[in-house]
Amino acid sequence: MKSMGQTSAIARIYRDYNGMIRRYLQVNLRSREDAEDLLQETFVRFQKHQAAADIDKPKNFLFTIARNLMIDRKRHQKVSEVDPAQEIDELMDPLSSVERLAAAEEHFGVLCDAVASLPPQCRRVFILRKFYQLSHKEIADQLAISVSTVEKHLALGLARCKAYLDEKQ
Template structure:
């Protein structure tokens, strides 16, 4: 949820609202698929939150002279943190075996499907999937200490 909404505070609010709504609803009605209902409520609340943020941004853009609007620029500490994380990510990408790195970059940066990558490189779709999974596992291990 944090990744989708862009910050952990908003994600926490949506998760709390989700559980409150599900709890209130479950007391009055029997839910056939609780997990599906929970995810649907969370999804709807996340969409509502993003719409509210977009509306708020339009209001702020329409009146740029508002003085109480916090700066959108990252603090120097946050900019340095992002730069350091990017350096670690680039190093992790460089550590991948050449074919694995090529497959990963074609998939994540160029947006090619597994089938398209397989055709381009002359390998099976299954092998493309294995390379992508290997890269993701490598990043998970390499970047574990940097993730919030």
């Protein structure tokens, strides 16, 4: 049971940090109702902590509770967004997901062939940009070529890969 000193300390903490936690939740959740729900839950969980009044940094603890509650809320929303009808269709027709996977693998194989058909320097530039996501400057430095040459190789690589893919489909 909480003593009178702990109760007044918790009331002081609530008074001091209520506004900050509310604003933090409203900004991140963009819903006043959700923010109010989580604000109340934050302080309930804080109060349930046996030594809530003795915590050195109650502000940090409150923000941690609020952040964790928001994460839990987001996870719950993602789970509830799953379309049960789609899940049932996939369970009833497992072949369709296998077929999609096979088609994706086949498309990836054709893409790899397209990249492999590029001239060597063009292929290096294309791979560094599209797969390693290096900037034009980083590619130019790594291959000891100008940025303009990198741009020309990328344009050529994109055009040839597109033509290759169009031909194979």
